[in-house]
Amino acid sequence: MSGPPPKPAAMRQRRNKTSTARRLSAELPKDFTAPELPDVGEREWLPQTRAWWADVWSSPMAPEFIDGHADIHGLYMLALLVDDFWRTGSRELAAEIRLQRTAFGLTPIDRRRLQWEIERTEEAQDRGNRRRGTPPAGGTDGQEPPEDPRSVLYAV
Numbered sequence: 001m002s003g004p005p006p007k008p009a010a011m012r013q014r015r016n017k018t019s020t021a022r023r024l025s026a027e028l029p030k031d032f033t034a035p036e037l038p039d040v041g042e043r044e045w046l047p048q049t050r051a052w053w054a055d056v057w058s059s060p061m062a063p064e065f066i067d068g069h070a071d072i073h074g075l076y077m078l079a080l081l082v083d084d085f086w087r088t089g090s091r092e093l094a095a096e097i098r099l100q101r102t103a104f105g106l107t108p109i110d111r112r113r114l115q116w117e118i119e120r121t122e123e124a125q126d127r128g129n130r131r132r133g134t135p136p137a138g139g140t141d142g143q144e145p146p147e148d149p150r151s152v153l154y155a156v
Contacts, residue, residue, distance in 0.1 A: 021115040024060040032063060038076050049083040060118045061105045074103060 034057030037045050056075065065071040078100050085093040105111045
């Protein structure tokens with residue numbers, strides 16, 4: 001006895017599909033512009049906060065943030081926390097920043113949780129190959145890669 005036949009795919013309740021999985025381009029779209037930090041009373045944004053803001057908006061994750069919606073307001077609030085942290089060095093602010101930035105995929109573990117993968121450029125792949133000891137395609141400096149010494153081995 002083999003049991004009942006499986007349901008048609010369209011009728012299955014659980015398909016284990018990931019709705020957040022994305023492959024993010026390392027290059028930003030040509031028409032992409034980052035928003036400015038907001039005017040908040042008489043606050044003068046610290047250089048560290050401005051650098052953080054520029055890093056966030058020049059990252060591959062930036063196009064995923066929906067401008068004009070809740071994402072931008074959350075990033076504004078996070079910018080305030082970052083600015084206050086640089087002014088005080090408060091551990092409580094550091095903890096809150098760590099909690100809030102998870103929603104935006106700003107760390108490698110957050111991107112993994114969101115299943116966002118950044119496309120790798122050839123340069124990064126070549127660096128990884130060098131680190132692992134694998135010769136890049138075409139050898140180094142345009143020369144042929146050295147012959148594999150295992151090529152003379154054969155099974156007996």
